[in-house]
Amino acid sequence: MIKLENITKTYKNDKLSVEVLKGISLDIEDGEMVAIMGPSGSGKSTLMNIIGCLDVPTSGIYLLSNQEIQKKSSRQLAIIRNRELGFIFQKYNLIPQLTAEENVEMPLIYRGMATRERIKRTREALDRVGLSHRIKHRPAELSGGEQQRVAIARALAAEPRVLLADEPTGNLDTKTGEEIMAVFQELNDQCMTLVLVTHDGDIAQHCKRLIRIQDGIIIGDSKVESRIKARGVLAELNLAKAVVS
Numbered sequence: 001m002i003k004l005e006n007i008t009k010t011y012k013n014d015k016l017s018v019e020v021l022k023g024i025s026l027d028i029e030d031g032e033m034v035a036i037m038g039p040s041g042s043g044k045s046t047l048m049n050i051i052g053c054l055d056v057p058t059s060g061i062y063l064l065s066n067q068e069i070q071k072k073s074s075r076q077l078a079i080i081r082n083r084e085l086g087f088i089f090q091k092y093n094l095i096p097q098l099t100a101e102e103n104v105e106m107p108l109i110y111r112g113m114a115t116r117e118r119i120k121r122t123r124e125a126l127d128r129v130g131l132s133h134r135i136k137h138r139p140a141e142l143s144g145g146e147q148q149r150v151a152i153a154r155a156l157a158a159e160p161r162v163l164l165a166d167e168p169t170g171n172l173d174t175k176t177g178e179e180i181m182a183v184f185q186e187l188n189d190q191c192m193t194l195v196l197v198t199h200d201g202d203i204a205q206h207c208k209r210l211i212r213i214q215d216g217i218i219i220g221d222s223k224v225e226s227r228i229k230a231r232g233v234l235a236e237l238n239l240a241k242a243v244v245s
């Protein structure tokens with residue numbers, strides 16, 4: 001579903017020209033859970049922005065669901081982003097004045113979705129991340145991990161084909177990061193494709209495939225052997241449900 005062929009990206013200003021990506025070729029299939037790992041400044045976010053159609057490569061070919069991305073207008077790209085991709089960022093990017101529910105609902109309002117469908121999708125998405133009991137809370141009333149789960153629910157509500165997450169655990173402590181990885185693993189078990197960027201080796205070990213990038217080139221691409229299975233909030237919630245019923 002994601003196919004990159006010899007992608008380069010050069011940032012230019014009047015004096016300087018910096019080649020950040022130096023020929024990246026990569027295939028990611030439906031249902032994969034991929035970590036892109038590399039040191040700070042290695043080009044991870046640049047690559048992620050290209051995969052997310054938020055930025056265009058300087059050269060190379062990018063096919064997303066068999067569509068040649070570089071041939072699309074910015075309007076067409078906006079539609080592709082909307083339909084195919086969900087984004088999760090390190091800083092959650094929630095709107096502080098809105099409740100969890102309203103944050104998740106917001107992109108659906110922009111889509112012009114009818115109220116009933118919107119509420120249904122919003123509730124389902126919050127349920128999938130184990131936050132049904134927090135829907136009326138504002139971001140400031142939620143922990144960092146809960147805020148990130150709201151952000152994941154917001155991405156899920158649009159029913160994307162793939163979730164792209166750039167350092168999704170970067171602001172979280174180890175235990176909370178593990179909870180977020182538990183949510184991602186559960187979503188992947190339900191067939192969601194996930195690509196996440198991290199500089200944290202432990203986080204990467206929760207994925208099925210690990211791509212290493214350094215100085216703008218891929219230096220490793222392998223299956224994760226003995227993958228870590230995260231024990232997170234969802235498992236605990238399901239356990240609690242099982243005990244009650």
Ligand SMILES: Nc1ncnc2c1ncn2[C@@H]1O[C@H](COP(=O)(O)OP(=O)(O)O)[C@@H](O)[C@H]1O
Binds near residue numbers: 012038041
């Ligand atoms: N818009 C930009 N203009 C110029 N240089 C940039 C821009 N964005 C990123 N860079 C440079 O590209 C390199 C890679 O950045 P980035 O992709 O953000 O790395 P990472 O996410 O791996 O830390 C860095 O040296 C950074 O300074």
Ligand SMILES: [Mg+2]
Binds near residue numbers: 044045046
């Ligand atoms: Mg980055």
